Amino acid sequence: MNMFDSIVIKDLTVRNRVVMPPMCQYSVEKKDGIVNDWHFQHYVSRAVGGAGMIIIEMTGIDPDGRITDYDLGLWSDSQIEPLKRLVEECRKYGAVVGIQIGHAGRKAENANVPAAPSAIRFSGDYKTPRELTTAEAEEIVIKFQEAAKRAVKAGVDFIEIHGAHGYLIHQFHSPLTNKRDDKYGQDLSRFGAEVVSAVKEAVPERMPLLFRISAVEYADGGYSIDYAAELAEKYKAAGVDVFHVSSGGEGTKGPDNAFPGYQVSMAERIKNAVGLPVIAVGNLQDPELAQKVIEENKADFVAIGRGMLNDPYWTLHAAGRLKESIEIPKQYQRAFHRPKA
Numbered sequence: 580m581n582m583f584d585s586i587v588i589k590d591l592t593v594r595n596r597v598v599m600p601p602m603c604q605y606s607v608e609k610k611d612g613i614v615n616d617w618h619f620q621h622y623v624s625r626a627v628g629g630a631g632m633i634i635i636e637m638t639g640i641d642p643d644g645r646i647t648d649y650d651l652g653l654w655s656d657s658q659i660e661p662l663k664r665l666v667e668e669c670r671k672y673g674a675v676v677g678i679q680i681g682h683a684g685r686k687a688e689n690a691n692v693p694a695a696p697s698a699i700r701f702s703g704d705y706k707t708p709r710e711l712t713t714a715e716a717e718e719i720v721i722k723f724q725e726a727a728k729r730a731v732k733a734g735v736d737f738i739e740i741h742g743a744h745g746y747l748i749h750q751f752h753s754p755l756t757n758k759r760d761d762k763y764g765q766d767l768s769r770f771g772a773e774v775v776s777a778v779k780e781a782v783p784e785r786m787p788l789l790f791r792i793s794a795v796e797y798a799d800g801g802y803s804i805d806y807a808a809e810l811a812e813k814y815k816a817a818g819v820d821v822f823h824v825s826s827g828g829e830g831t832k833g834p835d836n837a838f839p840g841y842q843v844s845m846a847e848r849i850k851n852a853v854g855l856p857v858i859a860v861g862n863l864q865d866p867e868l869a870q871k872v873i874e875e876n877k878a879d880f881v882a883i884g885r886g887m888l889n890d891p892y893w894t895l896h897a898a899g900r901l902k903e904s905i906e907i908p909k910q911y912q913r914a915f916h917r918p919k920a
Contacts, residue, residue: 582866582873582881583903585631588821588856590785591736593675593880595631595905596873597894598858600823600882601679601739601791603636605649612639612652614661622665625887626674627908629894632880633669634789634823635662635678637741640726641719643690644682644747653680653726662733670736672908678733679791680726680778681741682719684708684750696751696770697758702831713761716770719747724777731782738782739789742771742814744828749793752810753829755801768810772817779818789858790814791823794845798830804845808852815853823858823882824849837861840868847877858882864889866897 583595599622606617622633639645639652652658662678669676685695685708694715695708711719727738742748750756751763751770763770779788792814794807811822824846827833834841842861850857859878863869864886872878886893898905899915907915 580873580876581903582870582901583898583905584873586856586879588737588787591675591787593631594673595629595894596880597630597869597897598632598860598880598882599625599630599634599887600858600860600884601634601636601741602884602888603646603650605647607649607651610648611657612642612645612650612654613658614651614665618651619665619668622676623668623672624891626669626672626676628887628890628892629898629905630674630887631894633674633676634739635665635676637679637681637746638726640680640682640722643687643694644684644719644722646683646686646688648689653678653729654722656729659729659733662730666734670734673906675736677735677737677739677789678730679739679741680723680730682723682747684747685756686745695747696756696763699756699758701745710759713763716751716763717773720770720773720777723774724781727778727781731786737787737789738778739791739823740774740778740819741791743791743793743823743825745793745830746828748774749829753796753802755796755798755829768813771810772813775814775817775819787820788818789821789823790819791825792849793826793828794824794842794849795826796829797827797832797834801829804848807845808849811849811853815855819855821856821858821879822846822849822853823860824878825860839863839865840872843872843877850878856880860884864893866900869897870901
């Protein structure tokens with residue numbers, strides 16, 4: 580097994596194990612959440628560059644649920660067709676394409692008054708959020724579902740729910756940020772599980788559903804990998820098919836040493852706990868390291884974030900460096916001195 584082997588998730592065949600993870604571009608021009616030419620060039624170039632799976636950046640289910648006003652959105656039907664064009668073009672070049680949907684909660688920088696599980700400010704640079712009522716939290720679950728329906732209409736191959744990095748679902752399942760006494764405070768995983776179930780109802784039965792989770796928190800008193808594994812079990816029961824394993828985001832601290840591959844052991848722990856495929860991420864841009872993660876079965880996919888920002892053709896170049904066979908676009912073959920697959 581190596582990084583350039585194909586893999587099947589439910590009915591979805593992915594040509595290799597290389598993932599372009601969701602990375603906010605903050606490039607919406609009119610604050611309308613609509614895909615534009617920048618997004619088109621950005622994502623399609625990575626499909627041409629050989630990525631097996633492309634996850635479009637965190638896309639807001641509500642205008643005030645975005646990190647900034649310059650992020651993509653899926654709260655309106657007017658956002659479907661531009662997204663559909665992007666998805667179709669990426670698929671022409673062999674990539675499977677999904678979208679990450681989310682809500683920033685207390686980290687919504689441009690919301691007049693952010694909404695969160697509890698009225699706890701992220702830091703002094705952020706606004707103090709208001710606490711969502713139970714009914715409002717239930718409405719947000721439905722907004723996740725409606726956004727998923729629009730994504731399906733746009734033709735995506737899969738959907739990823741953002742439950743990491745200190746955003747709304749993470750805020751609900753973290754003891755640091757959820758001080759509620761209603762049903763969402765009595766069971767901290769309930770909000771996230773309801774979102775998963777609602778999205779599952781909105782997508783075709785054989786479409787994979789991904790969930791991005793922070794495996795550990797770096798704030799004082801933050802949760803550990805064992806707690807994250809318990810959360811993952813509950814989200815699996817609600818309908819998750821693949822976990823995308825990251826860490827942090829709930830506070831201003833980060834890891835003491837973000838060495839290459841520092842989150843791989845977390846992905847492996849979640850993989851072993853829930854028995855589902857996982858995506859590992861975190862300074863994996865060295866091809867030999869990424870290959871080793873797959874060869875040693877520590878994860879099923881490797882997400883190459885900054886590496887792909889630096890090089891849209893990272894996958895093609897990695898295959899060359901590792902002397903692995905990969906299909907090269909015919910327009911570029913003269914520049915690659917090796918046979919195509």
